[in-house]
């Protein structure tokens with residue numbers, strides 16, 4: 840896979856809590872832990888946390904992540920793959936895409952055969968409509984199969 844430097848130009852203003860969580864500059868308290876925030880500083884990219892799969896893989900929430908039994912990144916810089924266990928045939932080859940832009944993380948089902956359920960931290964359960972982006976937050980869980988899920992953590 841081709842690697843392209845995206846550059847280290849500090850362009851995002853963030854406020855960091857004592858646990859190291861990054862927050863938008865206009866937030867009064869930490870969006871993750873509720874703690875007090877330092878004065879804003881400039882960084883190349885805000886750290887939004889990571890996604891953790893039920894089989895123990897993690898990926899930082901940076902750029903795009905394609906999830907499935909045979910995920911294709913198209914060799915595009917900033918796109919990473921997260922392979923699901925080959926034995927879980929209910930998961931499609933290209934099942935889901937996670938997209939990061941600035942402070943927003945969204946997920947889209949890529950027309951998977953069996954669909955994806957989004958479990959919100961507040962207990963709400965949403966069946967993703969194919970191709971439609973849904974914003975997600977730390978604590979949200981995506982269920983691709985009863986034996987495989989992804990959790991957003993910060």
Ligand SMILES: [Zn+2]
Nearest residue numbers: 856860869872
């Ligand atoms: Zn915090």
